[in-house]
Amino acid sequence: MRYKRFLLFALLIVCVSASVSCVTPARYQGPVSDHYDGDVFSNQVPLQGHGFGDFLSWMSNREPGVWQTVSDAKYGPKPPPQGNSLHATFINHSTVLLQTKELNIITDPIWSERASPVSWAGPTRVRPAGIRFDDLPKIDIVLISHNHYDHMDLPTLKRLAEKFDPLFIVGLGNGSILMDAGIKRVKELDWWQTLAVSKSTVINGVPAQHFSMRWLGDRNQRLWMGYVIQAPEGNIYFAGDTGMGPHFTQMYERFGAMRLSLLPIGAYKPRWFMADVHISPAEAVLAHQQLHSEFSIGIHYGTFRLADDGQDDPVLDLTLARDKASVSKDRFWLLDFGEGRKIPER
Secondary structure, eight states, rough: OOOHHHHHHHHHHHHHHHHHHHGGGOOOOOBBTTOOSOBBBSSSSSOOOOHHHHHHHHHHTOOOOOOOOOOTOOOOOOOOOOOOSSSSEEEEETEEEEOOSOOHHHSOOOOOBBSSSSSSSBBBBBBBBOOOOOGGGOOOOEOOOOOOOTTOOOHHHHHHHHHOOEEEETTTOOOHHHHHHOOOEEEEEEEEOOOSSSSEEEEEEEESSSSOOOTTTTTTTTOOOOEEEEETTTTEEOOOOOOSSSSSHHHHHHHHHOOOEEEOOOSSSSSHTTTTOOOOOHHHHHHHTTTTEEEEESSSSOOOSSSSSSSTHHHHHHHHHHHHHTTTTTEEEEOOOTEEEEEOOO
């Protein structure tokens, strides 16, 4: 039955892709670089290149973990007013509210019920967003790592634009998707490109090991990335979606140690299919160490069923990985959905 549902969703993507092909936003056209050949973007380390046959093999041999809808989930408290220290609220999935003394920044925001091109099919939430949308403080910056539907959710982005008029920061080629949706304050960044967003805060686009695709025919035509925020409180890293690669050590070499890192720990099974593009909890602990991160928060889990890991697997596996690597739970946090935490003063 699950296999049939996945095939039906794949068919849905084909149908939606066909219906939007005539209105697809303009593709990126820019100078050739070490990760753009004039047609598509690429990773620093080439992916294995799983094809549709591999996808069918995964679907026909799945061993999915257990997921249950959390019908009694409670919203977290309203985030505190902006203060003089760094504060992070894990909303859920890859959505985190970062509050510095200068700015309110939100990452890959999604409040929609489905991570999908349509509202009636596709991966659905097993629990609501950790805080109410109406409880958000004024948002100054929206960081979008790439164009997959669980990271670039246009209904949520349009709500943010209408309510707060923030600056949306995206990778090369993604700006046209937002602007075609009526969002005008958009800035595109390349890997290692910097943008000063206030007197003492700079946002840097950084590499990730992943891919982009929003409909058939646009695979890797728009750039995927993470971000390093150089703020008065220290360096903050948002990974987006990523597999392992040289970029973690490169960021330490370029920016120094991270004060806070937001690292994905979900959608990592089966490893033969997911390892290229999604780190496991054990790899997230390794990334925490390679980044010399003072504190890290696990993200990208427990909200949408996207792979074969069960709802609780990321938490259990991260706990084991921290213990094995002698990384304290006081340094690599697992926050409740909607929980906020002040980053300890140095």
